[in-house]
Amino acid sequence: MKRFLENINIAFRALFLNKMRSFLTMLGIIIGVGAVVAMLSIGTGAQESIISSVQDIGSNLIIITPGNPEEEQQMGPQAMFSAQTSELDNDDLRAIERESTLITKAAPVIFSGSIISYMNKSAQTTVYASSENGKDLYNMDIESGQFYTRSDVSNSANVAVIGQTVIKKLFGKIEPTGKIIKIDGKNFKVIGILEERGTDSFGNDQDDFISVPVTTAQTKLYGLDSYNMILAQSISEKDIDRASEEIRGILRKERGIAMGENDDFQVRNQTQIMDLIGTITGIFTVVIAGIAGISLLVGGIGIMNIMLVSVTERTREIGIRKAIGAKNRDILVQFLVESIVLSITGGIFGIIFAVFISVIISKFTILDTSITVVPIIIALSFSTVVGLFFGIYPAMRAARLNPIDALRYE
Amino acid sequence: MNEKKQSGTGELRSIIRTRELVKVYKIGKIEIPALKGINLDISDGEFISIMGPSGSGKSTLMNIIGCLDIPTSGEYFLDSVNIGKLNDNELAAIRNKKIGFVFQTFNLLSRSNVFGNVELPLIYTSERVKDRRKRVLEAIEDVGLTTWIRHRPNELSGGQKQRVAIARALVNNPSIILADEPTGNLDSRTGEEIMAIFQRLNRDGKTIILVTHEMEIARHTHRVIYLRDGIIPGEEIINEQISAGEVLRRMPKLEDKLLSY
Incomplete structure (x- = not known):
């Protein structure tokens, strides 16, 4: 142990003597480790914010959309027309609400871009029509005023709740509650203001929308009797897959789909979406690991190269040490420690560099970064292994030198 | 004559004993004999010199005595240990414990201080590190370099460098000190100073083997062993050794010379 510390000391002194050379040798490892840790921090950050924005939509959410995407792909463009026949409507919603035992509530959704205006100002925004259940299912929290009620929905009332961005666009400093706005030329009364939701991980503004009762949207705005989708909430997270299956069964029966025929709708849940995200980020990680492997390999070759030079340069020193009683093992350890110190120091600088980069990225771009311990440990142990692997050959060459020849070396 | 003197009595223990020492170098298929049967006995506390022209096998003999190399045949006992049968690691341990090297070119580590x-x-x-420190300080004091302890070799004169090398050779309290042309790179006055140190160490009981090609230096020792073409044709007992201290006293000091101008 004592001799090991001595070797580390010798190694540091030797490396310090050739500061520029040591730094340039380390640069390969610094860039390799730095790139890996920085990229993984961006990856982890992105994954975290995607997951949290998926969860923001509402928890334990099941999303039912019309049409079967696989079938549409197979059938080509005609499917776009046939999709008309597979729309989701009020009967489907009622069936789910009536028969499902594993969901707490369900809500219809219609969304569409519309022009809204107040006094002389107008703006483009998304109208997001739902029922009174939509408030919970879509995490629309009321800051002031109130959400539309069940009776507003059944009466097709001309009322609206509006998001923060819409307020900024139309009202400025004016208090919006109670004011009359126009959506596609129709008058609506503002009855509530929604809490700010911020931007999602894709940079979309989640406050740039307005919500109205779904019946009002169907009859007075868009002339529809169907929905874009139906949202349902399972009673718990672990029941979400069973709830999805149950809904699928209910809808097949309700829509009269015979055995053996494909669904003309799709039931997805958050678990599936998370799995998809997991797969995508998994691929991302493998690609990064590949790049990291290559850059650390190149860095390792740099270390080997410089260690071979160092052994040649210090042939006489090796001769002196051996004459004085150093065993082959002592010389081996000395040079091995030197290359490991070189690569670990490079690794540490690389991590510092990565932390620096990821702080800058999260400050100045929309990307969130997240430095976690695992990639740091992996990067550090990987760079140690690189130092060991590429240091062993030069160190063995040094250890095998004949002391007589080494002492005579000029 | 010598041999009788050593083996007979118990008081003069043989610290180095070689019997029919042969070393043959093989270069490709050609065999070059460097030593052709060396019989050598050196007693504990002796100060001897080995003289010979280049190519005489001097270096080969030095390497074998210094346990840097092993003989092709014959036997070599150092402090009663048979060296011929040892592997690399055992040789390294012997070099470490029993031999102190002093080289012509000093061979100090330029990155380390004294x-x-x-x-x-x-x-x-x-x-142990604590004991180590004490021994290092003692050895440095022994050669009078205590004030230079934190200096690097490139800040020292040739004589000082050689004194560092002697301190390094002494620090492990070895059985023999092996000095290969220790004055070869020094001016005559500094060389004499180094010889004075060796003579003092010998008086204190150290066994010293000196390789040189200068008769003047060899005459500082008890016995000169001549080496030629891989054999020892003869040796000479020096009855009246040159006292380095005496020579230094007679030598005009540099300051005196400068004053006389």
């Missing part, structure tokens, strides 16, 4: 250089042999022992 302390670090003298400490070097102790790094490869199991000595």
Whole structure:
């Protein structure tokens, strides 16, 4: 142990003597480790914010959309027309609400871009029509005023709740509650203001929308009797897959789909979406690991190269040490420690560099970064292994030198 | 004559004993004999010199005595240990414990200071750090370099460098000190100073083997062994050794010379 510390000391002194050379040798490892840790921090950050924005939509959410995407792909463009026949409507919603035992509530959704205006100002925004259940299912929290009620929905009332961005666009400093706005030329009364939701991980503004009762949207705005989708909430997270299956069964029966025929709708849940995200980020990680492997390999070759030079340069020193009683093992350890110190120091600088980069990225771009311990440990142990692997050959060459020849070396 | 003197009595123990020592170098298929049967006995506490022209096998003999190399045939006992049968690691351990090297070109580590250089042999022992420090300081004091302890070799004169090398050779308290042309790179006055140190160490009981090609230097020792073409044709007992201290006293000091101008 004592001799090991001595070797580390010798190694540091030797490396310090050739500061520029040591730094340039380390640069390969610094860039390799730095790139890996920085990229993984961006990856982890992105994954975290995607997951949290998926969860923001509402928890334990099941999303039912019309049409079967696989079938549409197979059938080509005609499917776009046939999709008309597979729309989701009020009967489907009622069936789910009536028969499902594993969901707490369900809500219809219609969304569409519309022009809204107040006094002389107008703006483009998304109208997001739902029922009174939509408030919970879509995490629309009321800051002031109130959400539309069940009776507003059944009466097709001309009322609206509006998001923060819409307020900024139309009202400025004016208090919006109670004011009359126009959506596609129709008058609506503002009855509530929604809490700010911020931007999602894709940079979309989640406050740039307005919500109205779904019946009002169907009859007075868009002339529809169907929905874009139906949202349902399972009673718990672990029941979400069973709830999805149950809904699928209910809808097949309700829509009269015979055995053996494909669904003309799709039931997805958050678990599936998370799995998809997991797969995508998994691929991302493998690609990064590949790049990291290559850059650390190149860095390792740099270390080997410089260690071979160092052994040649210090042939006489090796001769002196051996004459004085150093065993082959002592010389081996000395040079091995030197290359490991070189690569670990490079690794540490690389991590510092990565932390620096990821702080800058999260400050100045929309990307969130997240430095976690695992990639740091992996990067550090990987760079140690690189130092060991590429240091062993030069160190063995040094250890095998004949002391007589080494002492005579000029 | 010598042999009788050593083997007969118990008081003069043979610290180095070689019997029919042969070393043959093979270069490709050609065999080059460097030593052709060397019989040598050196007693504990002796100060001897080995003289011979280049190509005489001097270096080969030095390497074998210094345990840097092993003989092709014959036997070599150092302090009663048969060296011919040892492997690399065992040889390294013997070099570390029993031999102190002093080289013509000093062979100090340029990156380490005086302390670090003298400490070097102790790094490869199991000595405790605390004891180590004490021994290093003692060895440095012994050669009178205490004030230079934190200086690097490139800040020292040739004589000082050689004194560091002697301190390094002494620090492990070896059985023999092996000095290969220790004055070869020094001016005559500095060389004489180094010889004075060796003579003092010998008076204190150290066995010293000196390789030189200068008769003047060899006459500082008890016995001169001549080497030629891989054999020892003869040896000479020096009855009246040159006292380096005496020579130094007679030598005009540099300051005196400058004053006389």
